[in-house]
Amino acid sequence: MKDTNFLIIGSGVAGLTFAIKTAERFPDKESIIVTKSSKDESNTKYAQGGVAAVLDSEEDSFQKHIKDTLSAGDGLCDEEVVKMVIKEGPEHLKELMRWGANFDTDNDGKLDLAKEGGHSEYRVIHYKDITGYEIERALLRKVNELPNITILQYHFAIDLITGCLSGSMDAENRYCCGAHVLNERTGNVFTIQADHTILASGGIGVVYGHTTNPVIATGDGIAMAYRAKAQIKDMEFVQFHPTALYDDKESVSFLISEAVRGFGAYLRTKNGHRFMPDYSEMAELAPRDVVSQSIVNELKKHGDSCVYLDCTHLNKAKFLAHFPNIYKACINNNIDITKDWIPVVPAAHYVCGGIAVDKNGKTSIENLFACGESSGTGLHGANRLASNSLLEALVYAHNIYEYLCEHDPKTPEIEVSGWFNETTRAPIDLDLIRQNLNELQELMRDNAGIIRANTDLLKALRHLTTMKKRVEELYNKAEISTPLCELRNMIAVAYLIIEQSLERKENRGVFFNYDNILTTSQN
Ligand code: FAD
Numbered sequence: 001m002k003d004t005n006f007l008i009i010g011s012g013v014a015g016l017t018f019a020i021k022t023a024e025r026f027p028d029k030e031s032i033i034v035t036k037s038s039k040d041e042s043n044t045k046y047a048q049g050g051v052a053a054v055l056d057s058e059e060d061s062f063q064k065h066i067k068d069t070l071s072a073g074d075g076l077c078d079e080e081v082v083k084m085v086i087k088e089g090p091e092h093l094k095e096l097m098r099w100g101a102n103f104d105t106d107n108d109g110k111l112d113l114a115k116e117g118g119h120s121e122y123r124v125i126h127y128k129d130i131t132g133y134e135i136e137r138a139l140l141r142k143v144n145e146l147p148n149i150t151i152l153q154y155h156f157a158i159d160l161i162t163g164c165l166s167g168s169m170d171a172e173n174r175y176c177c178g179a180h181v182l183n184e185r186t187g188n189v190f191t192i193q194a195d196h197t198i199l200a201s202g203g204i205g206v207v208y209g210h211t212t213n214p215v216i217a218t219g220d221g222i223a224m225a226y227r228a229k230a231q232i233k234d235m236e237f238v239q240f241h242p243t244a245l246y247d248d249k250e251s252v253s254f255l256i257s258e259a260v261r262g263f264g265a266y267l268r269t270k271n272g273h274r275f276m277p278d279y280s281e282m283a284e285l286a287p288r289d290v291v292s293q294s295i296v297n298e299l300k301k302h303g304d305s306c307v308y309l310d311c312t313h314l315n316k317a318k319f320l321a322h323f324p325n326i327y328k329a330c331i332n333n334n335i336d337i338t339k340d341w342i343p344v345v346p347a348a349h350y351v352c353g354g355i356a357v358d359k360n361g362k363t364s365i366e367n368l369f370a371c372g373e374s375s376g377t378g379l380h381g382a383n384r385l386a387s388n389s390l391l392e393a394l395v396y397a398h399n400i401y402e403y404l405c406e407h408d409p410k411t412p413e414i415e416v417s418g419w420f421n422e423t424t425r426a427p428i429d430l431d432l433i434r435q436n437l438n439e440l441q442e443l444m445r446d447n448a449g450i451i452r453a454n455t456d457l458l459k460a461l462r463h464l465t466t467m468k469k470r471v472e473e474l475y476n477k478a479e480i481s482t483p484l485c486e487l488r489n490m491i492a493v494a495y496l497i498i499e500q501s502l503e504r505k506e507n508r509g510v511f512f513n514y515d516n517i518l519t520t521s522q523n
């Protein structure tokens with residue numbers, strides 16, 4: 001058993017930002033960051049396009065950024081949250097710069113602004129095409145300077161420890177006082193008891209197999225919070241990025257940033273037709289939901305496996321200066337962007353919903369906070385505007401910090417039972433986990449992708465119920481391991497996506513169910 005003031009689960013932009021702020025403000029308080037892989041491994045590290053913020057532009061305004069966010073979110077954003085994030089975000093981005101994160105500037109020393117889908121102005125602040133890598137680098141350097149932060153790498157948070165404030169088990173009486181954690185190197189499970197627990201555990205892309213996310217994105221925090229009976233919302237809004245580099249492996253795919261379309265690239269079918277103007281006045285720079293749904297339509301129409309991103313008309317020197325990493329990845333795949341079109345397809349990229357939080361990042365469980373991609377703040381509504389998520393993570397990490405500066409609720413005195421380390425559990429065959437994972441990912445691709453239908457969703461729900469039972473039985477008798485816990489978590493996340501998809505009766509943003517059109521046209 002370990003005790004700490006702040007237990008932070010995840011070392012991406014959200015978790016690290018919160019840790020730095022609290023450690024600086026409260027030198028006498030301790031934080032533990034638990035992270036299941038190496039400390040830099042996260043969705044944050046792979047962010048390419050940048051951070052959308054109105055910071056250094058005469059043409060742009062908060063009003064325009066707010067309007068674009070609301071419009072991308074298709075009527076389902078929480079307007080107060082949108083205003084707050086967009087107005088407060090730039091200050092936090094400046095703070096990130098003071099902490100040492102670099103962003104590109106033009107010849108006059110002004111921030112170089114890029115454009116992405118759904119944005120009416122150039123406002124995406126970036127560091128080449130590796131913005132996330134640079135942010136993660138700067139944050140980790142800062143964390144290393146703070147002696148009251150301990151990072152436990154290769155430690156997997158299994159479940160939250162919750163209790164009840166009064167005798168009743170009602171949701172509103174629940175509080176959180178830490179988590180059970182697996183040391184992946186030794187196999188030992190131990191308990192961390194904390195005054196405050198912050199879930200900053202990121203996204204869910206791996207549930208679909210074919211994703212832009214790294215393998216850590218298995219929705220653990222959302223599943224843990226769900227098991228602890230926290231409120232989870234908007235899980236049906238899974239955003240598919242239109243342009244993942246095509247291969248036939250249905251696994252983690254390299255992203256070709258939307259900023260490449262902002263730079264002037266065209267989307268074409270195999271026979272060369274530039275199809276996006278057929279779907280939207282904004283053409284290639286329509287919001288992501290529109291572009292991904294249009295690509296799926298074109299693929300169906302022509303029976304093709306991918307569409308193409310044409311960069312051949314773009315200035316090579318400028319392209320190389322802005323997108324050196326994408327250029328290199330293309331070369332490694334035998335694609336010379338000056339001559340060849342880049343084959344691309346949509347891939348699971350971002351979950352717009354998550355653990356429901358208020359503006360202070362408070363979940364429905366006392367002492368449990370969430371920020372970053374694992375949280376559902378209401379900023380994104382039915383479709384996230386490109387490059388708004390790093391901004392959201394910065395704002396909510398700050399808001400939780402600020403809330404805890406003003407309120408330091410006393411953790412109730414309770415007896416926390418440690419994890420029972422049984423020695424009789426049998427090690428599990430990794431192949432068995434892999435088979436189950438493949439089954440789950442195929443189920444989600446086939447039945448809960450960009451275009452959904454009730455029969456498919458219901459079929460998936462039945463299948464998932466059987467899988468859940470099978471995996472729970474395994475979980476109860478097998479040796480605890482990260483792959484097994486991740487599988488269990490991904491089944492829970494899949495369940496939430498399917499269940500909440502069935503509940504949504506109208507198509508909005510990234511959510512499209514054929515049966516909703518039929519119902520609407522029959523009414
Ligand atoms: P993450 O950065 O994903 O960090 C989560 C952390 O939690 C990781 O350290 C992980 O190991 C840890 N973790 C998870 N589960 C457990 C567990 N059970 N136990 C212990 N640790 C755990 N957004 C933008 O705004 N602009 C962009 O340009 C942009 N580009 C993107 C490009 C790509 C390829 C991808 C995948 C995403 C992109 N996004 C972008 C989205 C953005 O990167 C993420 O939403 C954001 O970085 C999430 O930050 P986070 O801190 O919430 O989570």
Ligand code: SIN
Nearest residue numbers: 048049257258386387
């Ligand atoms: C990209 O660079 O296209 C990703 C931006 C994002 O997901 O916000």
